[in-house]
Amino acid sequence: MNDNESRRLARAQLPEGVRPETLAVRLALAPSQHGENSEGLFLTSTYVQPDAATSAQRFAQMEDFTYSRTSNPTVRSFEMRLAAMEGAEAAVASATGMSAILLLIMATLKAGDHVICSRSVFGSTIGLFGKEFAKFGVETTFVSQTDLSEWHAAIRPSTKLLFAETPTNPLTEVCDIRALADLAHNAGALLVVDNTFCSPALQKPLALGADVVMHAATKYLDGQGRVMGGALCASERLVRDAFAPVVRTAGMTLSPFNAWVLLKGMETLHLRMKAQSAATLAVAQWLEAHPAVSRVYYPGLASHPQHALAMAQQSGLGGAVLSFDVRADSPQAAREAAFRVIDSTRVLSIATNLGDTKSIITHPATTSHGRLSEEQRQAAGITQGLVRLAVGLEHVDDITDDLQRGLGR
Numbered sequence: 001m002n003d004n005e006s007r008r009l010a011r012a013q014l015p016e017g018v019r020p021e022t023l024a025v026r027l028a029l030a031p032s033q034h035g036e037n038s039e040g041l042f043l044t045s046t047y048v049q050p051d052a053a054t055s056a057q058r059f060a061q062m063e064d065f066t067y068s069r070t071s072n073p074t075v076r077s078f079e080m081r082l083a084a085m086e087g088a089e090a091a092v093a094s095a096t097g098m099s100a101i102l103l104l105i106m107a108t109l110k111a112g113d114h115v116i117c118s119r120s121v122f123g124s125t126i127g128l129f130g131k132e133f134a135k136f137g138v139e140t141t142f143v144s145q146t147d148l149s150e151w152h153a154a155i156r157p158s159t160k161l162l163f164a165e166t167p168t169n170p171l172t173e174v175c176d177i178r179a180l181a182d183l184a185h186n187a188g189a190l191l192v193v194d195n196t197f198c199s200p201a202l203q204k205p206l207a208l209g210a211d212v213v214m215h216a217a218t219k220y221l222d223g224q225g226r227v228m229g230g231a232l233c234a235s236e237r238l239v240r241d242a243f244a245p246v247v248r249t250a251g252m253t254l255s256p257f258n259a260w261v262l263l264k265g266m267e268t269l270h271l272r273m274k275a276q277s278a279a280t281l282a283v284a285q286w287l288e289a290h291p292a293v294s295r296v297y298y299p300g301l302a303s304h305p306q307h308a309l310a311m312a313q314q315s316g317l318g319g320a321v322l323s324f325d326v327r328a329d330s331p332q333a334a335r336e337a338a339f340r341v342i343d344s345t346r347v348l349s350i351a352t353n354l355g356d357t358k359s360i361i362t363h364p365a366t367t368s369h370g371r372l373s374e375e376q377r378q379a380a381g382i383t384q385g386l387v388r389l390a391v392g393l394e395h396v397d398d399i400t401d402d403l404q405r406g407l408g409r
């Protein structure tokens, strides 16, 4: 690279050892000649090359900017910032969380390879591994989120990938990242962790031994319910040699506009995760004491089966998603009671999303888990009386007042 190029790809100048909160606000490419303080939004599909020889060199090396399916300065700033926050050498962005997993599978697996995946992960993740890629000869065994012996027993010579998500949706089950990393490495496989629920503000899977961190940036990285996005964070070698070439050919590229929105979202990530976790704990404690509620699922509660592990892995915070079961005598009565809670709200949004400043209330049995049979739902612990709450930034008392409307006197 000549001087011009290295200047263009230079990072914003930061002292060594600045802390994650600072990286979340500051890390990006250096500003343009205009000195903009907010990162520039480069809405351009291509880049003018100074001459044919430089163009040839850039296309050959995949460095600098050639075409926005391959890379874009705003997207690059998002990748650099996220990698720094996760403690990763590099990151690659994608259009959605699911396309990050699509990219992961295309880049690391081939027909005949075997995957072990928790059966409690995000529904579309189960569909992508278990159905779509089964067609291409990738076999996936689904195992218990929390029982390590099931992961161990599922290992085969062809096992290439262990995929986990922690905590899970909606029951907030927590798995032991370090133990799964050891298991994966002893089998010569990679451990991939979907870190969407905690974000790097609470949990850093790479520091616990994971090889790849996956994100639905749609959730807490944006944090304000605006755009879709995804990413994989890993070693420079994996990103450069395995992931980036697949994005270049297959095109699950993040839009520069979305990358810019995500950069702004990440600047407040630490504040939001702390505030939303504190509010969620308060709501969880309030629900646990409520006579109309039979059980609350939240890693921040001492009653959570993996409370100690969660606190050790998640910086002592439970995150911003909880679920609860309303008390009822039959599945029919439970569904009616859950619907009454949801329909009585006047502040919360009835929607399928999480990670927003606006709190969201959901009935998993008829939405995210609606395509399962009743038997599968029972096995997964998704009862008709289960209500999921993704807590935002409203006043806690307004959230509990809203729930009280439907939980009765």
Ligand SMILES: *Cc1c(COP(=O)(O)O)cnc(C)c1O
Pocket: 096, 097, 098, 099, 122, 125, 165, 169, 194, 196, 197, 216, 217, 218, 219, 228, 229, 230
């Ligand atoms: C939302 C979500 C995804 C998928 O992300 P999209 O951006 O919706 O494609 C994957 N994993 C988890 C844990 C999620 O919450």
